[in-house]
């Protein structure tokens with residue numbers, strides 16, 4: 001009853017919202033369904049089959065691409081999360097204007113068109129003489145993953161009572177033990193969430209990787225793009241579905257283990 | 272046992288960007304094994320002083336020493352001083368026992384020692400059997416006890432407590448006041464306790480310092496501060512009192528005679544140092560020192576407006592004949608009904624009066 005009187009509640013918004021959801025998810029559903037299609041005509045359904053999954057997983061070049069993707073994502077996640085954690089801790093200690101400025105600069109890359117970052121990184125690597133390969137991809141991914149990892153850590157840190165760290169110092173903990181015993185465990189859910197965002201951003205990235213990957217550093221998205229140029233086959237659908245599954249699995253795992261401690265500490269603050 | 276454990280000498284501190292200093296030349300000697308209280312209104316610098324003793328921040332000038340040794344730049348983790356934080360600051364991801372054992376663990380005590388000390392502390396604060404709980408599973412009063420046990424466990428030389436009872440309701444607060452006093456006596460640790468509740472300060476302290484705007488106004492025992500306030504601020508801040516404008520009529524010896532307001536009442540005063548005849552002054556008298564007297568000339572006259580029976584005593588408000596008000600705390604045996612609306616004489620002994628220049 002109350003909802004009907006809400007000033008922003010205009011007629012038709014529910015329909016629009018439903019359409020938007022449909023628009024978001026229909027392509028993905030179609031993709032997943034067609035990956036089980038027996039026909040090799042991508043868009044004509046002839047029957048259920050796991051044929052394309054078998055073919056995709058039997059494809060050695062593709063397996064190498066998956067391996068590269070996972071290597072890059074793992075390395076970039078570790079590096080970006082470590083950098084983001086130190087940034088968050090460092091910025092928290094500085095005050096006022098410095099903080100605002102640095103946080104703005106950290107967030108800006110999220111607004112820069114990806115193609116600009118891609119070209120800029122390529123130029124930098126060529127200029128400095130970094131050989132294009134897995135290493136350059138890892139470096140590039142680390143760079144664009146930092147802001148993704150930073151924000152969850154930062155918001156977790158903002159909710160952390162500074163008196164806890166002081167209490168640890170007061171109870172004879174030197175700086176490093178205080179960090180390991182107090183700050184790190186309490187920030188863990190934020191660090192976890194940041195790492196997850198970094199991992200997924202890295203796993204799915206195409207534009208930047210396409211520019212800075214040398215020969216032999218093909219990741220899954222780049223490989224899929226290469227396949228599409230020779231025509232969309234159901235194998236591409238199967239691959240994309242696997243990528244989707246991997247992302248969803250990571251999210252599910254992290255939310256299961258990550259939300260519980262977060263809720264616990266929040267409960268304590270209010271009591 | 273009157274030797275000094277914490278010596279604060281001429282300490283000043285101004286926060287970046289602040290106009291007024293938070294502390295302006297504070298000097299205090301805190302004695303070994305005493306329950307010392309910092310009392311003052313909000314913003315007077317109590318927390319700032321406590322944090323400087325703990326090592327969170329350095330004084331701009333002046334020095335703090337512990338047991339005769341200057342603390343200087345010594346960081347908090349190297350000072351044998353523990354703090355009970357106002358927000359308790361219990362580690363939410365550790366059990367009660369881990370919280371209490373944290374200090375000893377950091378000091379490198381063997382696991383067995385830590386465990387037995389934790390058990391001992393749990394018993395001391397009456398939380399036996401709660402060691403495995405998380406802080407979130409405890410009530411406010413129990414969390415308070417854990418915070419106390421955690422700070423006491425390493426047996427610090429000094430325990431700092433920043434308004435540790437302010438988050439508790441009145442009943443629990445009373446209980447914890449007694450509890451704190453008991454813990455202080457049992458452990459023999461020097462307590463430096465911060466509060467802005469003057470009743471609490473009087474009830475608990477061996478000695479207390481009253482602060483205002485970063486300055487110590489008076490230091491002494493509760494009786495001393497209550498009976499012999501050094502200035503009007505302390506007289507007003509501690510306990511209840513009557514404040515009457517008066518004029519010095521005559522000086523004789525240490526004392527003199529003062530006329531209150533525009534009335535004809537002339538009151539003898541035992542001590543009136545520093546006031547010349549004809550000087551304007553403020554007389555301060557505690558309500559419980561006032562008694563009923565006959566309506567004779569020379570006595571303070573007033574009309575009783577309200578009389579509230581409080582069991583042990585009768586609190587009387589009267590309008591004075593020469594203007595101004597009077598508040599008296601009479602024995603409860605006096606009948607309220609006979610007083611209200613009647614013109615009455617009030618008396619007090621000459622030594623019950625404190626005089627300050629107006």
Ligand SMILES: Nc1ncnc2c1ncn2[C@@H]1O[C@H](COP(=O)(O)OP(=O)(O)OP(=O)(O)O)[C@@H](O)[C@H]1O
Pocket residue numbers: 286287289292293311312313314315316317318319320467
């Ligand atoms: N971090 C800070 N930065 C700037 N000014 C501060 C800071 N902390 C305290 N102050 C100022 O210093 C003065 C003393 O503060 P302090 O916290 O010591 O007071 P307090 O006596 O503990 O008050 P309360 O009873 O409200 O806790 C106040 O005017 C306060 O506004």
Ligand SMILES: [Mg+2]
Pocket residue numbers: 317318319433
């Ligand atoms: Mg304070």
